[in-house]
Amino acid sequence: MIDIHNHILPGIDDGPRNWEEALELARNAVANGITTVIATPHHAHEQYHNPAEGILSLVEQMNERLILAAIPLQVHSGQEIRIHQELLDSWEQGKRGGLLTLSGTKYMLIELPSGRVPEGTEELVYELTLKGITPIIAHPERNRELAADIGLLKRLIDCGAFAQVTAHSLIGIFGRGVEKTAWTMCRQGLIHFVASDAHHVTKRYFCLREAYQAIQEKMGAQTVNYYKRNAQLLLDNAPIQTAPVSSAAPDGAWGRVKQLFGRGR
Template identity: 45%
Template sequence: MIDIHCHLLHGLDDGSMNLEDAVAMARSAVHDGVSTILATPHYNRGRYDTDSSVIRERAKELSTELEHLGIPLRVMIGQEIRVHSQLLEDLEAGHLLPLGESSYVLLEFPSSRVPQRFEEMVHELRITGLRPIIAHPERNAEIAADPGRLAALVECGALCQITSHSLTGRFGRSVKSVALDLCRRNLVHFIASDAHNATTRPYELSSAYRAAAEKLGADIVEYYKRNARAVVHNIPVIHKPTLQRRRPKSLFRGWSLFRS
């Protein structure tokens, strides 16, 4: 399997704290069936301002250690970039990283709302040849309350990645309901681990794919896996036409906000 979003690299954000942690995460990823990882530390201005050169060095250090230990995991790099006003300029200047060698960029919203004028940003990113992937929209309160808000962004050209823990139920029933609803509307293009450690937010990508197969059918799992390969190989993802659905009542029972 390919994982396009995780916090494997050590000492850069709220993911692995040191090289030992990172190795433990890598072992659990391989145990889960992951062969290639896009390590995507947070970029959030004023909180996580890691320079891309540091990310490259950290990935090299970890890859060397994994090779030494015989752990068969390919580590590629990217960033989970919090949407901010200078995003386009920072990407064009090379201060921020796309996913691997691709034109896909992983973007994070605040948990409470969709950033203002994000449709315009999607349009401008597309003009520069970049494809935005929205990280875990199922955990955004505005989208959970109105999935049509996400549908509008997808119609503009945004792609969406939901988190494995949302499908397995680790984030609770409300988030799971939202995640499945977004999948059924064909607003989801990828499942990724968003793993932060080997204990409380571990790799459970295989469990998430099993949950998706059980609820949505085996075909959609192949669709998600194929799209993850598309990112690594920098080829177009497959789109399913978006669908309108009535909102399940359970979405709004016990809804609460989550941090990334």
């Protein structure tokens, strides 16, 4: 399996504090059936500022240590970029701007504040797409404004974004309300990726296998394959198809049509 969002790099955000903890988290990923991760430390966050150069160096070191420790995991570079006013300018500055896409692809992981959708987010998403970047919204189910009005997420997707749900949300770790919102977003075809957002081997561990098992039970093997395939397509920098809507949703019939004739990006 491929995990596109996690905090496995040590000492730079709220993930592992040191190399020992980072390698322990890597072993946890392998035990969960994961072979490849894209490391996405927080960037442009109130507490964390992790520009590209430092991340690339840590990823190189991490892969070297994984080989020495005989841990069969490959780490790619990325960031979880908090929405901010200078985001577009930073991207246009290239290396000086300090931004990374996911594994050097056209896909960029962006994070909204937990309580709101900042004014101008739809415009930002659209402007990024004009520059050839496809933004992926991290854990929309944990944003209070999106949870209260799922139509806001649909509008962001219509502007060109994709969305990634957190595995922990699907299995109830963040509470019943977040769990319910996560499943609603999945069933309405508003989720395109499942990722761990792992931070710690016991508190916020890799649990993709558990999440995919839950998805298979509630939505079927085809949906599991859809999410897994999208992670591979992202890594290959290939177009992603829009999400199928579950037949359990009110517009399930239309969802099955979209599944057959879905538009790629």
